[in-house]
Amino acid sequence: MYAVIRTGGKQYRVSEGDVIRVETLAAEAGSSVELGDVLMIADGDEIKIGTPVLEGAKVTADVTAHGRHKKIEVVKFRRRKHFDRRTGHRQNYTELKITGIAG
Template identity: 60%
Template sequence: MYAVIESGGKQYRVAPGDVIRVERLAVPAGESLDLDRVLLVADGEQTRVGSPVVDGVTVTAKVRAHGRGEKVRIFKFRRRKNSRRQAGHRQDYTELEITQVAGVSARADEAAATA
């Protein structure tokens, strides 16, 4: 089972047990949160697509950590103008561990895969 969720203006394909990095969320590390912007849910034989979201479906995730991404160098250069500009940027992120998708937990998904 997997779902497509939206967080921070970006879309992510998630399944129970996945670890993803999303734009920084104001939730302390160790807390659990429900992501309700679920755009698609698929369980193998049935796929539900929302318009824009699937009603009544949530994805539960646990906040593992907060951090900052790698530095991105921005360098602007105009030839023959003696004009150079350099800057850098590090984006804040929140690392999430997906625990449940539409009521199916990571442990139940692993048990079904081994059976």
């Protein structure tokens, strides 16, 4: 059984027991969250697709940690113009462990 959820402007395919990193959620580490934007649930040959979301479907997850991804280096460069600008960015994330899919 798996589900497709939407959080933080991105879509994720999750199964029970998966550990995923999503955009930062306002929840304490160790707490439980419910993700309500479930787009699809598949259980064997039975597939439910929402328009755009499934009513009454939810995915529960435990917040395991908050952190920051590795640094992404951004380079702007113009050839033959003596222009070279470098900057970096680290995105925050919330790590979730999927505990259940209901719907």
